[in-house]
Structures are given as C-alpha cells and as structure tokens.
Amino acid sequence: MSLHPEFTLATDMPVYFCDPRSPWQRGTNENTNGLLRQYFPKGTDLARHEPERLDAVAAELNSRPRKTLGWEIPAERLAKLLAPAS
Template sequence: WADKNEGGNLWQYLRQSPKIRRKRYRSKDSRGRVAAKRHISERPTLVNEREEFGHWEIDTVIGHGSKHCLVTMVERQSRYTLIGQLDDRTTESLNRRVGWLIKETGLPFKTITADNGTEFNQYQQLERSHGCDFYFATPYHSWERGTNENTNGLIRQYIPKKQSMALLGQRHCSDIARRLNTRPRKVLGFKTPEEFIREYR
C-alpha cells in the first residue's frame, strides 16, 4: 500500500507511533511495599510447629457491593478465631479494630502473620502498641497462612461471597466467632478452641 518513494515517509511515521509498553515479567513490582518487613522465613521455629500459644494469622474478607469488610484473626495452636467489622480496608480502620480485638480478648499476641495487602502497611503501629511482631507471607502463597484461609472458608458458611456486609455489625461478627470457637475440631482432639484456651488460661 506504499510505493518505494513513500517508504521513507512511512518509516518516519512508524517510528513516531506510540510506544507499546509491555510488562517485564522478570521485574519486581514495588507498589505498596513497606520497608523493614519481616518475611515469614524469619519467623521462629516454634511458631511454625505450633509449639506455643499466642501466634496469630490475620486476613481481611471483602463483601459485595460496598467497602464494608471483615478482619479475621486465628491463633495457630488453638484455632481460636476473632472477627472484626470494618467500614473499609484502610490501614486506619484495620488498626483501630485489631487494637480493639487484642484488648477485648486479653489473650497474648506474640506474633501476627499477614499477607501483603496494603491494609497492613501501618503494622508497626500495632507492634509498638501491643508488643507483637509482624511477619509477612510470600506474595501469592496463600498456603503459608493456611489456618486463616481455612477459617475464612468456614466464615463464608455464614456470610456468602455475594452478600453485602454493609449492615453487618460487630455483634454479628462476634456471634459468628463464638460459633466457630465452640465447634469441636479434630485437630484439637475434638476439643473446641474455647475449651483449649480455657485450659491455657
């Protein structure tokens, strides 16, 4: 569609066309990263082997049709579960609710393991306020927080994925947590998480 005489002009036009930007698959995405994060590989062995009470996993569970969501926390040894209502997934909302849950339960929080969601970017505030150490799982390795992932699946029995959380209050969240904590678990010798922590206390 272009003869030889027009070849130079055509080439000049092609060189000025918009540059196509492609993702560099070997490059690292640094968006939302926070300096000084502890990787899960640095977590003490006794946490990995569930030898001590007071080590938690944390996650957020999103709703449908609104910004409202949940923060869930599960103690690794006992499977004791805490659920907090959030108006949104901001760091401010998350830290406020997590701080409230920690004070409300009176249980020890020695370590907390999270994913790399931006809602956890202000984790150092929780460390300073509550004397716990945060660790972060490898991106896209959900099995590194398997206890929390499994618990979120149980929570979905009460709050299906397509259900809005706009009208969900903290009282309802606490009721769901109570039901989970009074459910016998095979991994605990058919004790409930509540019975387990009662013996701990």
C-alpha cells in the same frame, strides 16, 4: 505488626510473615474464610450486617471443635494452657 520484634523478645515466640499470594502458608486463615462463606458469600460487605449478627457467627465458629486441637474448642485449649501446672 510493626512491633513484632518487641513481641518476639517479650514472649520468646518468633513472628512469621507469609509470602504474598501463598495461601498454602495460611491454612487456618484460608479454612476460616471458607467457614465464614457458609454465613456470608464471598465479597459480602460485613459493614452491612448488625454487630450482633457478626458476634453470633463468631461465637458459633469459636465454639466448633477443632481437629488440630484434639477436638477441643479453642476456649477449652486456652483454659488448659493458662491453668497453673499442678
């Protein structure tokens, strides 16, 4: 993230860095960690799992509807955002 100033200029989107030891500032991250623990207990060394297994878990999590997206899956929302306005 050392290039965050360039990213902000190019996209007109500011970059926010959370304060250390402040999990309430990283809600989505903390929620995702909880979802991952349904598959891998805390402290699991993910390097011990086959890439195919990790990809399958990622695909399953990414296909879950999100309340924050109006119960759409992330790919649906991204497609809407990238679709040309008509």
